[in-house]
Amino acid sequence: MNKFLSTVAALALGVSILGTHSLPAQAETPPNQLVVAISMQNILTLDPAGITGRDAVLVLSSVYDSLLVADPADRTKFIPRLAESWEVAPDGNSITFKLREGVNFASGNPFTAEDVAYSFKRLMTLNLAQASFLKTRGFNADNADASFQVIDDYTFKLNLPQPDDPNFVLMTISQAGPGSIIDSAQVKENEQNGDWGAAWLKTNSAGSGAYKLNQWRSNENVLLDRNGEYWGEEPAMRRILIRHLPESQSQRLQLERGDIDVAYALLAADLQALEKMEGVEVETTPGAGFYYLAVSMKDERFANPKVREALRYLIDYEGLNKSIMPFYGIPHQRPLSSGVKGLLPDPGYKLDVERAKKLLAEAGYPDGMEVTLRALSEPPFINIATAMQATLAQAGIKANLITGSGDQIYGAMRERKFELIIGRGGGGQHLHPDSNLRAIAYNPDNSDEASLSNYQAWRTSFFDEKLNSMIIDALLEKNHEQQAKKYEEIQVYYEDMIPAIQPFSEVVDTAAYRTDVKGLVVNPWITRFETVTKDR
Template sequence: MNVLTKAVAAAMLGTIPFATLALAETPPNQLVVGFSMSNILTLDPAAITGKETVQVLANIYEGLVSLDPVNRSQANPQLAESWAISEDSKSITFKMRSGAKFASGNPVTAEDVVWSFKRLMKLNLAQASFLKTHGFSAANADASFAAPDPSTVVITLPKKVDPQIIVLTLGIVGPGSVLDSKTVMANEANGDMGGAWLTTHSAGSGPFVLQEWKSNERVLLSRNDNHWGKEAAMRRIIMRHLPESQSQRLMLEKGDIDVAFSMSAADLTALQSNKDVVVQTIGGSGFYYLAVSMKDEKFNKPKVREALRYLIDYEGLNATVLPFFGKPHDRPIQTGLLGALPDAGYKLNVEKAKALLAEAGYPEGFSTTLRALSDAPFLNLATAIQASLAQGGIKAEVITGSGDQIYGAMRERKFELLVGRGGGGQLPHPDSNLRAIAYNPNNADDAKLTNFQGWRTSFYDEKLNKMIDDALIETDTKRQVTRYGEIQTYYADMVPSIQPFSEVVDSVASRADVKGLALNPSWSTDLSTITKAR
């Protein structure tokens, strides 16, 4: 007996209302979202990595400010109603919103904000890197974050930096997320500041609260009735783990899900002709890239890395695998940002690659491993790159798996080649790209700077670090543009550990009667604005 037959039988027996069978759609007060959760490893804002986790937590936690979904260089008031930068640019004072509460009912205070930032620095997990790169640390946290009264937060900058980039950083889900300190500390265990509990629970002030997370199965969010803002139209959000694009497409067409976040180019193309579905594409954050571990003897050789540069089919990947996911770009600063240079114009050139490999001592090539997530578009990218590497004599065994298996190996610096997505860009500033993809202040294994992809790939260049630091504090715009151009040229000349071949765009499909879905390039799409025209 199939599902429909069972449902009809149940209806005839009176166990379910027969009228429900006519509805090929989700309930009007529930939003059902399909996407891949394979890279969701924790829901602690201090420890998260990856786009998908941000998509969840953006609806649970709030910060002092939020990043505007349209004007990416604009920070909007959130838990702070206003802020002011001191005349000497050494501090920022935030005035808190009156009446805001956490989901627990506890008031949101300046003390909670300061505690959240100090916790971030003390635990020194992945998201701390956003502030550490600007001089913040566990050692100076007490001097950096203060609450002179319950409605005022003062952040004192530990080193010279444009204060506006700190304001924008606090709009990112993770480093800027404000936690309910009383609730978290009530669930502390063994001095972990609530870390274990927050893996599967929430303590935020956002429009929704975490009801349940089952790894690689589902996330359930319930409306936070204590939220200070406009009440979310949806009583519940159900996020389903649907790693297969075709499953998302079929369920979206049938009305079993309302929004599909993780679909292949082929399925998105097919949906464009469906009048019941809308496909949105916006500029995203970061790059698709091929990364090497410079701990590996082969890839520590510049000639080998340069050979890899010419064994990537830039045009083919972007034309066949990355429609709706990316657009061609081979520089470490996204197009449209300050100082971004045009593409260097790298192309697949097998003969040149073979010559470089021979110069490096590998005339017959070599064998290696190539890691990639099993989700779209990564596996298809890995398969295509495997084929182009083989043309140059490099035999790459593709290893696929979950985020923990793939990026976990990268974070442990135990990989050879990897097809990835990252490189900052959540902030609309070139420094965001460069810090993520190229900067590495400490290359020691025990530094554990896992949020720096330069560290993950064991790539370290002191001169490049200084160039990035100096460009950030340059006050003359023309000179700053020149500095960022020089950085991109130097980066290309040294043949780094990460070679971008496309910059990310985000494409999401939804039912046509889903209204108010405003995609945010910083991944923090607000689902509380969604209604259904039913």
């Protein structure tokens, strides 16, 4: 058996035994297969309506198409996908899309405007995590029929249910999740008791992207096969194997050996070593959102602003960003992403234990308190939590760490059943202040029944009616200078409130990959594996 066939056989064997443990040693991966290592702990479903976090987006961006996508070179611009063109009405209240003809889903079913309308109606009716992106724009299950209008087989009209910036609506539906278009006929065939195919889509796919889902085994692997019905240019990679490999050292060793092509969950020390290695490229790009310490304001202790302010001064901003965050984040303390309109300089918070102790005493906790601190059991979260545990202890706060998978950690936050958490989020997928503010500060309904789980403000039970109004007012301001000023005022007001979420670092995305891998977009929010080739 020649070297190439041996490699293919070894890879196939690795897949057959679930692909999570070390694959047999290989000289290199097959030239037409891409092997990607990530941590899959926060991938809880592959239903586009229910996914949470960038790891699931990394998978589904290649399986499902949207009407349009962000241009990787300039994320404020769009590239047509299932829509060939679109036109915003003069009054700004609707957007009409001319759809691409001759497109089939992976099932072979033809794509029409009915699939677009069905996908959006399904999203709003199920009201899962990704629905929040459109709910912030006023869409809901009750107005879905009026909002998502089929004009003919290849013309779809999106009627905005409230005054909005149409360009921002386009940004929203360009994203995998809220913008993913599914095969309505196939999903209807797999419905169970009127669930809109939710049970089936958790582990199956019904898209028109360059790849289709072959298998997903939770916390083990995802296998994507080239979609023979794909409407675009055939991708170079026949198969994408995404492996759950959360240990940084294992990723590094397998990347060095050539057992994997791309590594997405590496620690700073391993990335620094790989930077010096011939045959491996390390790339860091601006990401989306922030790393933060969050509290639940359902807890009467954290409802006290003095306690929240004390926590603000128990974060070692400088130490964390120097020792733990390289390749993961850069120092940042504002709720707006770098480069967006109206961003103010950081307020300059520093670790100040004595000030924190004084604030705790004023709040009625002179001897500190005992709390639980949740964090994913993967880098950098577990490292941040351990460091945070030490600084909290200096002020008498005993933090008992709870670590685990995304379901265990973020699941508790989504259910509003937590005390403290090290999180990552806060919007920023789109370069607009509203993207951040809707995620991290806006909360239109603080009731448990609202289930606005994609809003970090709702998760933390943080609610301020004036702030909500300020955010809406700033979005609709048409004068650019006045709009920037309004976003500055929001940041000052938000800071003075001592919110439930305190950012300490802005996310960057870093990946290491073999140098013969070409065309990879490192940013997981916009990665599409159809662009990848191998120079071998």
